[in-house]
Amino acid sequence: MSEVRHNWSKQEILDIYNKPLMDLLYEAATIHRQEHDPNTVQVSTLLSIKTGGCPEDCGYCPQAARYHTDVEGNDLMSVQQVKAQALRAKSSGSSRVCMGAAWRNVKDGPEFDQVLEMVRTINKLDMEVCCTLGMITENQAQRLAEAGLYAYNHNLDTSEDYYKDVISTRAFEDRLDTIENVRKTNVTVCSGGIIGMGEALEDRAGMLVALSTLSPQPESVPINALVAVEGTPMEDIEPVSIWDMVRMVATTRIVMPNTQVRLSAGRTQMSREGQAMCFFAGANSIFAGDKLLTTPNPDVNEDMEMFKMLGLNPQKPFTKVSQPKTVEAQDSEYQNLGEKPKWTRPGHKIERNEAAKEKAKLSK
Numbered sequence: 001m002s003e004v005r006h007n008w009s010k011q012e013i014l015d016i017y018n019k020p021l022m023d024l025l026y027e028a029a030t031i032h033r034q035e036h037d038p039n040t041v042q043v044s045t046l047l048s049i050k051t052g053g054c055p056e057d058c059g060y061c062p063q064a065a066r067y068h069t070d071v072e073g074n075d076l077m078s079v080q081q082v083k084a085q086a087l088r089a090k091s092s093g094s095s096r097v098c099m100g101a102a103w104r105n106v107k108d109g110p111e112f113d114q115v116l117e118m119v120r121t122i123n124k125l126d127m128e129v130c131c132t133l134g135m136i137t138e139n140q141a142q143r144l145a146e147a148g149l150y151a152y153n154h155n156l157d158t159s160e161d162y163y164k165d166v167i168s169t170r171a172f173e174d175r176l177d178t179i180e181n182v183r184k185t186n187v188t189v190c191s192g193g194i195i196g197m198g199e200a201l202e203d204r205a206g207m208l209v210a211l212s213t214l215s216p217q218p219e220s221v222p223i224n225a226l227v228a229v230e231g232t233p234m235e236d237i238e239p240v241s242i243w244d245m246v247r248m249v250a251t252t253r254i255v256m257p258n259t260q261v262r263l264s265a266g267r268t269q270m271s272r273e274g275q276a277m278c279f280f281a282g283a284n285s286i287f288a289g290d291k292l293l294t295t296p297n298p299d300v301n302e303d304m305e306m307f308k309m310l311g312l313n314p315q316k317p318f319t320k321v322s323q324p325k326t327v328e329a330q331d332s333e334y335q336n337l338g339e340k341p342k343w344t345r346p347g348h349k350i351e352r353n354e355a356a357k358e359k360a361k362l363s364k
């Protein structure tokens, strides 16, 4: 068993990240083999249940209403639509459905009740259910847990220092508060970030410090490569190199040995050889489906071909943590409290976000 440490320093993580590549790969692959089946990879399907029109200003995101992108907004999907998509995902090998809504935070009311019903419905299909709905209170997290939620995704995105250069509508601290609220329930935590947003290596290490010093460490850590979308403040940033992705995955594996490390956005920019190297370095989860919320992703057949070529098998649901029970709405201990939490709104100016907003205004 590898030791799980919660006291990693930024310098220690940087030293790992910057090791000669062969040493880094060997160390990461050794830990990976001790803690996980190296030939099993979890396949998750990401479903955008409410797209676009988001009030936040995340500099990488085409769903932010203030930027001018090609994303078409959609109202919240129906429970039946979600069930149909989940069944399709299950039949093509997915063991987890992750539902994403472009919200700043969850608001108590009919839409949240509808999401809770989606969670109940998918859990009854014997699939792991994950939600990413923005910031949530403890009571909202408890209601999701009762509905049968397996995981809640809330990415830290980057280091605390660089966060201020990416988002001005909420603070890093809000992210940690939501994760803490989720931790008060039986729901597992999925939290990671994005590389290639113009951050320094110190920021990548800083993000891994923030994640690895959480106790317990997140059960799942997605590592995304920025997909620069036209109209967003980061539209001109060049794609990150595959070597950076491999190093980031390997370093994540070493500092969080038991975590599922998820190769997330940006896979279309990677060759199969590059992805294979990420699996060797410790990635053991991917998102399937031709879209990741709004950005392109390899289609399921391509992924299954790659799995066959590499001798990989999709992971069965509830391999790591047992299936949560679903409590029906009428038997629920936690009710709609009509909460109006005050999440932070720092509101400082980020030059490139302001410029993209102005450009969007002019093009309307």
Ligand code: SF4
Pocket (backbone or CB within 6 Å): 054, 055, 056, 057, 058, 061, 062, 063, 064, 101, 102, 103, 104, 134
């Ligand atoms: S990343 Fe999420 S919170 Fe940020 S703008 Fe996009 S949808 Fe909104």
